Amino acid sequence: PTKGNTAQAIVTFTQKDTGVHMQATVTGLTPGLHAMHIHEYGDCGCDDAACAGDHFNPTGMPHAGPTDTKRHAGDLGNITADDNGNATYTALDTHITLNGPHAIIGRTIIIHANADDFTTQPNGNAGARIGCGVIGYAQ
Ligand code: CU
Ligand code: ZN
Secondary structure: OOOOOOOEEEEEEEEEOOEEEEEEEEEOOOOEEEEEEEEOOOOOOOOOOHHHOOEOOOOOOOOOOOOOOOOOOOEEEEEEEOOOOOEEEEEEEOOOEOOOOOEOOOOEEEEEOOOOOOOOOOOOOOOOEEEEEEOOOOO
C-alpha cells in the first residue's frame, strides 16, 4: 500500500507461448472497479508512488483498454473488488512479455483508487496510486 492506503496484492506473471498469464489476488480495496497498470520504473519508494513514472509504453501508443490493439503495454484494465474489498483477476495479455523490449520485470504494478475509463489521456483518469509493487523473479 502507498501512504494512507490499505491495498495489498500478490500478482504473478507467467510467460506462455500465447502471452503472459496474470493472476492477481488483492485485498484492502474499496468496493468496485480499480485500474491496474504496469508503470515504467521499478520504484515504489515514494509516498504516492509517483516515482514509478508513467504507464509502461515501449511502442509510443495512446492510453486505452486491455483489449484495444493500440494501447500502452501497461494498460491492464480494471479489477473488481467485492463488498469486502477483495478482488481476484486472471487474464492472458499479449502486449507484455517477461523478456525482450516489452519486458515487465524490474518495473512496477500499480493499483489505483478509481476505475480506468480507457479514454482519458494519458492515464484513464484512474486517480491516486493506492498500491505499488516492483515486479521481480519469484522462486
Ligand atoms: Cu497506473
Ligand atoms: Zn495507459
